[in-house]
Amino acid sequence: MSLPKAELHLHIEGTLEPELAFELAARNGVELPYADTDTLRKAYRFEDLQSFLNLYYELMAVLRTERDFEDLANAYLARAAAQGVRHAEIFFDPQAHLARGVEMGTVVEGLGRALEHSQAVHGVSTQLIMCFLRDESAASALETLEAAKPYLDRIVGVGLDSAEVGHPPAKFREVYEAAAAMGLRRVAHAGEEGPPEYIVEALDVLGVERIDHGLRCMESPTLVERLVRDRVPLTLCPLSNVRLRTVDVLGDHPLPAMLDAGLMCTVNSDDPAYFGGYAGDNFEAVRVALGLGEEQLRELARNSFLASFLEHDEGLRARYLAEVDAYEF
Ligand SMILES: Nc1ncnc2[nH]cnc12
């Protein structure tokens, strides 16, 4: 669906399509344990978040040079633009690369090469959000923030991702305090597989401005009341939820109930190469499976721009919002 939208929950490493994975593997002399792209695609059947993360981290082995990260980002931006994405706030996972001997500079400079021309080439404005892996230590997150210091002019904020259960947000209090002191915006995955209490902790202890996923807030009426009152944006990823079995089928997704409750929902793709669709595909899927009407879809698109970190260019935000209002379905 080409409705203009901002994508606020997108892991750039999760945009690695099998074809590009094999191309980069050949270019870098990396052996992949899959015969071809069809065999690899067959591995895209997940039991839960962890079973996906295992493949997600394994395939990152093909990303080695600045050019690899540039090609990855350009491929995503072209696909996103074709699906109505006007603005993308892009997550990356530096620890997963540092652990393989790929330096912070390689990742940020490589992504930066694509991002700096994105508005001109793809018509998509962009920001970068650096995520900490919550199943790594708090000390490692602090080291990662330190390693990012030379690149802070390119990074708008920090996030928290990877295996959620057993890794509550409070573990990262110190690094989020340090990030805030550096002027970075704060978001965190919470309530994807983890309980509503993790959402509360992300707000109270980490001071996040948006919750990534946040699906399980629906188990706590008092939390829903708070999120509605404070207009806390939730970056939902419907196709991801089905593939990772957080919801059984898309028709059971709580998005309509969340909108009815007054929650500030947005729709995003998470790891589109793995979950069967980019941002526009997610909009189209919820339209069909959940029967969302034009005004609900427009509300989701408006929310995406209102929740985006576009404070440095309110004119651009206003232009995007006007495009949403003028869109004809
Ligand atoms: N959906 C997700 N949840 C947690 N960590 C992730 N890393 C990439 N995708 C993720």
Ligand SMILES: [Zn+2]
């Ligand atoms: Zn995610």
